[in-house]
Amino acid sequence: MNNTVANPLIVIGAGIGGLAAALGIAETKKYVKVLEQAPEFGEVGAGIQLAANATNILQRLGVMDKINDIAVFPKRLVIMDAFSGEELSSLDLGDVYKEKYGAPYVVLHRTDLHKALLEVCEENPYVELVTNQEIITTEEKDGGVSVTAANGDVHQGSGVVGSDGIWSKVRNLFSDDTPNCSEYVAYRGAIPIEEVKSSVGNMDDVYMWIGPNLHLVQYPVRRGELYNQVVVFKSKQYTPEIEFTDEWGTSEELDEVFTGTCELVQNAISFISRQRRWPMYDRDPITNWTQGKITLLGDSAHPMLQYLAQGACQALEDAGYLADMLHTHGDNVEQAFLDYQEERIPRTTYIQGAARTWGEIIHNTTNEGILLRNVIMKNRTSQDFQFIDQFHGYNKTLTR
Template identity: 60%
Template structure:
């Protein structure tokens, strides 16, 4: 059995885990990031980062590199999947930046992950170890130990679980399971040159009953990201035999020609069932805490999963600096602030999913009427997400 000592162990090397490592480094703490995969990287395609996330990227000193590969869209647009009517739009220009102080951007997840990984390495305070599936955590005396599937043990002064939706460390706090929404996503990127009618200025979301399609450019505008989401007709618990490409075609039957064309470019080999969990009332115990999707996994309808992980990391940095000699107090205050905030975003994401995907004609009429009455610079609906200002204090 092998033992390794460091200030912090971070379980999970995704966006949340690497952000936590940057937070620890800013607070003068060394960390060991344990990642299950054989190498560090991100699976998926595009990611949207709103001002509440780009504020954190600026804080951690990576916005310059991010800007080299990101796209800064001009608008967020909702369209009817059948008629192509524009139901609502949000202007992301000067008025938006004046209100929220930071930009809205989109980029490839692998680009974000690479830049965060490079930033961690530059600190000289973060070590990495792959092929580590961590099963359990144990606190005793003044150390915390985590145990891998292969029998290895790693010890540190404290542990942060950033191991995602299927977190093993979450079981240390609660015996719950991910909840399947019965929706599935197909996603991928294609060269811009392959799309003749691509909208390169906007993030476009086509919506309809039990479905939506999101489109936007990434990687300096060289690639076009597309995500198709729909509710399965044949959901089967504990099975992969649902949410098939054939169901996709059936669900999108009769949609606008632009959407039909988009579906021909969708990669159909890999499906992503969409899960979340219910908010919990505690994710901290002594010198162990959770962060990101391990603490508050949410549906993607507000594009806030990665944003909330970044918020977590920034506020955690402040608490580690405020209580340099007490992980218990730092983690407790971290949770006190972050738990109600993330619970609200989790539940709001579910609600917005129901609003966007409603099949009820009365609800659809009401939704569209409200949407159409908005002006592009009516930002009130987004204030609770984008105006969050408790992640950039940088307590000394």
């Protein structure tokens, strides 16, 4: 949008959820202004997995056409024992999956997804994008909302969607909670596939190698040109006193925790970049994230651990359902926000808890728990979708 329009809906944060929210709002023919803290738009990280509950929304928002040529469409999700090298279970992600859920399972680089969302926003006449906006206050004022940035810029509009991530400032309007450190850290990165091709499994699959207090995820991205790897483990060195330092979850501890894993896992971690580590956080669910004409979306509302690969998926679901409520209620932003959270809070609360539970399952440390898990996994077929239906099969967002 070239010219600033009076009284837009304001989205704070231009990550995956924020840009998707902007497109959903624009779908209702409402003007939307996206405020980004950074000096330029971008995304940090490596690969991302998107299940059908997310790709259905991307199809609706007109984004899938931009990522089809650069994403990878894996054939299977495979669970492997990180120590024995044994295949424990697999899930068919091909035509049967797509037919069942109406959209494909894709993996791609986070920057590629973000770029696609950004390009569609830039092409949309209802969307305005503004950088260098570190927001310090958000408040209802004079029948609308007022948002003030650290540089003195003031933005007024008809409502605010806070999509400023797990360390959200907008969330402070609703809760004084802080993120929970899981004591796990991740090392991740994508490397040219030619460098690892001879030392990994089937390039058409997503692999998850699991073991006590650790796992490794692998899959190709960017048309199969890069191979994304994520190594995750629980740190024995963690204490609350050193939480915000680099003294725990170190590269040396990574090697120690993965001692004894099978050859393919050892090969994989030898390629992992050790320059940066990502401590893994979530937050406890809250029972309200709407106040008048202000609401939350994505990680601002419901940050979750990554074990179900549902963080971005839930943000995209949020964007779709929020758009539906704005379609339904027109200019009554307050009612749209209330109905939006009435649907989304129970859904995301459940998935936040399920992500924690799944983490406990894959990282199990007891012989009994590992045996039970492995027996269950081995006795299901690759086209048994009962464990993912509740996540991937969400269909509350209307196709517009």
